Amino acid sequence: MSRAGSGSLPRYILQRVLLVIPMIWVILTLVFFILRVAPGDPVSAALGGKISPQALEQRRQALGFNRPLIAQYWDYLSSVAHLDFGTTFSDNQPVLRVITDNGGATLYLTVAAFVLALVVGIPLGLIAGRYRDSAPDVVFRLFGILTYAAPVFFVGFLLQFYVAEPLGLPTSGDASPITIFEVPTKTHILLVDALLSGNGAAVQDVLKHLVLPATTLGLLICGVFIRLVRVNMLQTMQADYVEAAEARGLTAGKVTWRHGFRNALVPVITVVGLQFALLLSGAILTEETFNWPGIGQKLLYYINNRDYGAVQGIVTFFALAVVLISLLIDIVNALIDPRVRY
Amino acid sequence: MSIDLTDEVVGFSAQEPVISARDVRVWYGTTKGAIRAVDGVSFDLAPGETLGLVGESGCGKSTLGRGLMGLLPEGAKRDGEVLFRGRDIFSLSPKAAYQLRGRELGMIFQEPLTRLNPLMRISQHFEETIKQHEPDLSKDEIRNRALEVLRLMGIPPTRYRSYPHEFSGGMRQRLMIALTLVLRPAFVVADEPTTALDVLVEAQIVQILNDLRRNFQTSLLLITHNVGIVAEACDRVAVMYAGRIVEQGSVADVFKNPQHPYTRELLRSTISLTTTGLNYIPGAPPDLIDPPDGCRFHPRCPDAMNVCAAKDPVNIARPGGGRVECWLVGPEEEIPSAGRQALEQEELTVVDEA
Numbered sequence: 001m002s003r004a005g006s007g008s009l010p011r012y013i014l015q016r017v018l019l020v021i022p023m024i025w026v027i028l029t030l031v032f033f034i035l036r037v038a039p040g041d042p043v044s045a046a047l048g049g050k051i052s053p054q055a056l057e058q059r060r061q062a063l064g065f066n067r068p069l070i071a072q073y074w075d076y077l078s079s080v081a082h083l084d085f086g087t088t089f090s091d092n093q094p095v096l097r098v099i100t101d102n103g104g105a106t107l108y109l110t111v112a113a114f115v116l117a118l119v120v121g122i123p124l125g126l127i128a129g130r131y132r133d134s135a136p137d138v139v140f141r142l143f144g145i146l147t148y149a150a151p152v153f154f155v156g157f158l159l160q161f162y163v164a165e166p167l168g169l170p171t172s173g174d175a176s177p178i179t180i181f182e183v184p185t186k187t188h189i190l191l192v193d194a195l196l197s198g199n200g201a202a203v204q205d206v207l208k209h210l211v212l213p214a215t216t217l218g219l220l221i222c223g224v225f226i227r228l229v230r231v232n233m234l235q236t237m238q239a240d241y242v243e244a245a246e247a248r249g250l251t252a253g254k255v256t257w258r259h260g261f262r263n264a265l266v267p268v269i270t271v272v273g274l275q276f277a278l279l280l281s282g283a284i285l286t287e288e289t290f291n292w293p294g295i296g297q298k299l300l301y302y303i304n305n306r307d308y309g310a311v312q313g314i315v316t317f318f319a320l321a322v323v324l325i326s327l328l329i330d331i332v333n334a335l336i337d338p339r340v341r342y
Numbered sequence: 343m344s345i346d347l348t349d350e351v352v353g354f355s356a357q358e359p360v361i362s363a364r365d366v367r368v369w370y371g372t373t374k375g376a377i378r379a380v381d382g383v384s385f386d387l388a389p390g391e392t393l394g395l396v397g398e399s400g401c402g403k404s405t406l407g408r409g410l411m412g413l414l415p416e417g418a419k420r421d422g423e424v425l426f427r428g429r430d431i432f433s434l435s436p437k438a439a440y441q442l443r444g445r446e447l448g449m450i451f452q453e454p455l456t457r458l459n460p461l462m463r464i465s466q467h468f469e470e471t472i473k474q475h476e477p478d479l480s481k482d483e484i485r486n487r488a489l490e491v492l493r494l495m496g497i498p499p500t501r502y503r504s505y506p507h508e509f510s511g512g513m514r515q516r517l518m519i520a521l522t523l524v525l526r527p528a529f530v531v532a533d534e535p536t537t538a539l540d541v542l543v544e545a546q547i548v549q550i551l552n553d554l555r556r557n558f559q560t561s562l563l564l565i566t567h568n569v570g571i572v573a574e575a576c577d578r579v580a581v582m583y584a585g586r587i588v589e590q591g592s593v594a595d596v597f598k599n600p601q602h603p604y605t606r607e608l609l610r611s612t613i614s615l616t617t618t619g620l621n622y623i624p625g626a627p628p629d630l631i632d633p634p635d636g637c638r639f640h641p642r643c644p645d646a647m648n649v650c651a652a653k654d655p656v657n658i659a660r661p662g663g664g665r666v667e668c669w670l671v672g673p674e675e676e677i678p679s680a681g682r683q684a685l686e687q688e689e690l691t692v693v694d695e696a
Contacts, residue, residue: 240456247413247451248471248521249444258470259459266461338505339460 009334012341016330020323025077027319032076035312036069043089059089063309076312085313090305095313098298103317104189105174106294109217110283112210114276116218121225122268126261128226129233140226148223152282156216156289163212170209172291179205213290220282221275228271232264239263266337273329277322359386359425360561361410361529366422368402368409375631379405381585382422384657387529390555392562394576394593396569396608400627402585403565407531410563411449412439426529445475448527452534454515458506465503467521475525491520494557495550512543519550526558533565548575569612573597578664581605584628584638591664601666603645637669645670646685649677 043060051059060066064075079086085095124144128137147155160171170176174190175183179202183193191210194202236242237260245259246252284296291297295314302310334340368380379402387393395403409420412431424431431442451457458467468488472479479487489499495516506514515535522530532551536544552575554560564576572579572593579597580590581604589602600606610621625642628634634641640650647669655667656676669677 240451240453241459243413244449244451244457244518245459245470247411247443247449248474248525249440249442250470250474251440254470254474258462263459263461337461339507 009341012334013331016327020327023323024320027323028077028080028316029073031312031315031319032073035308063087063089080316085316086309088302088307088310088313090302090307090310095310095317098310099295099314099317100188102293102295102298104187104192105292106283106287106296108189108191109210109213109286109292109294110279112214113217113221113283113286114279116214117220117222117225118272120218121222122229122265125226125229126233126264129230129264130237130256130260132234137230141230144223144226144230146223147219148227150219152216152220152285153289155219156212156286159212159216160290167211169211171212174209174293175202175206176209213286213292216289217279217282217286221279224275224278225268225272229264229268232267233260236260236264266333269329269333269336273326276325280318280322358388358427360389360427361385361387361563362425363410364423364425366406366409366420366424368405368414368418368420370405370415371417371419372631377630378585378633379630380409380420381630381633383582383585383587385580385587385590387561387563389528389561390559391578392551392555392564392576393590394572394579395563395565395582396567396572396579397582398608398627399567401582402630403567403582404533406582407449407533407563407565411447411531412443413449441475444471444527445525446527446529448522448525448530450515450519450522450530450532450535452537454518454538455511457518458514460506463503463505464501464517467517468524471521472524487524488520491524492517494523494553495520512539512546515539515543515547516550519547523554523558523560527560529561529563530554531563531565534567535564536566536568536571544571551575569597569609581608584633585630586638586667587665588639588668589660589664589666591660591662591666595660595662596664599662601660601662601671602639602668603643603670604639607644637667640685647677648680648683648685651685652678 043063043065044056064072067075076086083096085099087094088098121144124140128140131137163169164171175194179194179199180190182199183190183197183202186193186196191203191206194206237256239259242255242259245255250258280296283294284300286292287294287297288300295317299311299314302314330340363386364384366380366383367378369376369378371377381402383402383406385393395406397403405414405418408414409418410424410431414420420432422432426442426446431439431447434442458464462470465485465488469481469484472484472487485502489502492499492502497513497516497520501509506517509517515538519535535551536547539547548571551562551564554562564571566572576593578590579593580587581596581602582588583604589596589600589605596605597609600609604623607621607623611623613620623642628638628641634651636652637643637646637650637655640646643650649669653669653676655669656673657665657667658671658673660666660671
């Protein structure tokens with residue numbers, strides 16, 4: 001198989017990976033300075049009035065807030081490079097611990113929601129786009145607008161109120177106490193731990209707890225997907241190469257599948273990556289609504305306690321996650337579309 | 343305006359025609375009414391013969407080509423009879439129409455740059471096309487068939503697995519032609535195949551189309567607005583105006599002795615080395631939702647007579663062979679008295695033309 005002229009995929013990936021470094025640097029710098037625009041310093045903001053001035057001064061010195069800004073900035077950058085995201089002020093824990101302890105719950109919630117949105121949103125969007133102005137198109141479009149426009153907590157509330165009871169689904173937390181007690185913690189991702197333990201009842205319990213939060217969060221981005229896929233499908237079916245394929249006598253099904261669906265999904269992938277940011281902010285609201293012990297709920301707690309150390313660490317982590325996801329999307333795009341590799 | 347033509351009057355070849363179109367009509371539905379883009383077109387095409395279809399933009403050339411292929415957009419309707427080897431392709435079941443398309447009826451398009459799927463290799467285009475019509479062929483046989491046609495088009499076998507964006511415009515048009523020819527269709531519609539290409543590539547493509555009938559006995563409907571290409575590549579020419587073929591006949595005869603004023607003016611408007619001034623036909627093609635009464639060209643015709651605005655012209659045999667629709671040619675007996683007087687034309691103002 002000749003790859004001559006097809007563009008070099010490894011080289012493209014290397015380029016993208018190298019570009020991530022300046023991107024991360026910009027984000028870190030922004031996070032650092034935005035949090036320091038507030039008057040005073042994080043320690044006095046968090047603990048001022050709660051402890052004696054001497055103790056406050058001690059904490060400030062210990063955390064280095066009396067040093068020049070540029071030195072603090074350098075410290076921050078180098079500690080992030082060592083995957084040290086700092087310490088929380090209010091409960092004095094390494095931020096990385098907070099993230100590993102709570103991130104797992106957020107991870108499998110968002111992944112479940114994302115999969116749900118893809119599985120529902122893409123087929124509905126494709127059908128709506130292929131059969132424009134038909135009854136399914138109108139219904140799916142309406143569904144898409146409603147799910148996107150409805151606030152997360154409202155959808156969550158509706159599900160808790162009308163769906164949870166008849167189906168016997170739990171409305172709070174990620175598992176019953178017995179499951180948490182029985183399943184040994186290995187990966188900090190409860191679903192994976194439950195699967196590893198081979199405890200069928202525990203897996204079932206975790207999945208039951210997952211249904212409503214994942215549906216709530218999934219519906220939010222599902223609406224975006226439906227509209228996005230529909231528009232792209234409409235445009236692609238009018239493309240010149242689709243007509244040319246018809247002229248070669250390909251059946252309508254093959255034209256729709258090979259030339260329509262596949263090509264319509266290329267621009268969707270890029271935007272899907274951008275939706276990941278929406279997913280994270282939606283996760284914060286979903287976790288609050290369903291009392292889900294994830295990083296989003298933790299972030300809300302630290303914001304309410306003005307714990308800038310924790311907020312800085314968690315936001316940094318979120319930003320890194322978004323950057324890595326967009327890198328992943330770029331690579332997937334290059335695998336599908338040969339033109340990107342140039 | 344219905345006409346009843348028998349095959350011997352229209353056909354030029356002694357051979358059985360591959361395509362025989364009778365009174366073909368195509369409408370586009372719009373909110374303002376139906377656009378009669380093609381309004382009663384008849385022609386015959388013998389095996390290996392090339393018919394050039396010329397006319398201004400918007401006269402219905404491309405619509406006719408697409409109508410024959412069955413590639414009309416939603417909301418368009420077609421009517422009439424098109425016999426392909428004796429079968430009426432307008433009344434086929436959708437399944438039979440699919441089987442015919444590609445295998446017997448091919449189409450080459452105007453914009454080669456956007457006609458290939460950017461995500462698929464050239465090899466995949468060939469594979470899906472051949473597999474659709476000949477599912478029993480092995481992968482090797484498909485490859486050999488494809489490489490053979492590509493060689494004829496001057497594309498080296500090393501490029502077989504490349505992607506469309508790795509080719510130039512001229513190469514992509516040759517790829518499109520190869521993709522159309524790999525199934526050996528008996529009839530090919532080429533819709534302005536050289537319009538998007540530069541002159542050198544244009545000459546190359548015209549040469550390839552010329553070779554077609556020799557190599558494959560393909561009948562070609564060559565849609566173009568370039569009269570020069572018709573002179574070079576076609577046996578016969580049909581001149582289209584406002585949805586109708588106003589004159590058709592052998593290229594040599596029609597170009598030498600145009601019978602219809604529109605043909606004459608169109609030929610005069612062609613730019614060549616000896617051209618000193620630019621000639622154009624004042625006015626614009628008529629509104630096809632509500633075309634003018636009588637001859638559709640009469641508002642722009644320098645030779646218009648009273649009868650032209652009143653009665654539809656009759657489709658009659660040209661003096662030099664072929665057909666023409668113009669009262670200047672006749673038939674005499676149907677022109678009413680005083681019908682021969684020159685028509686008082688409304689002055690065409692610059693505003694009208696805009």
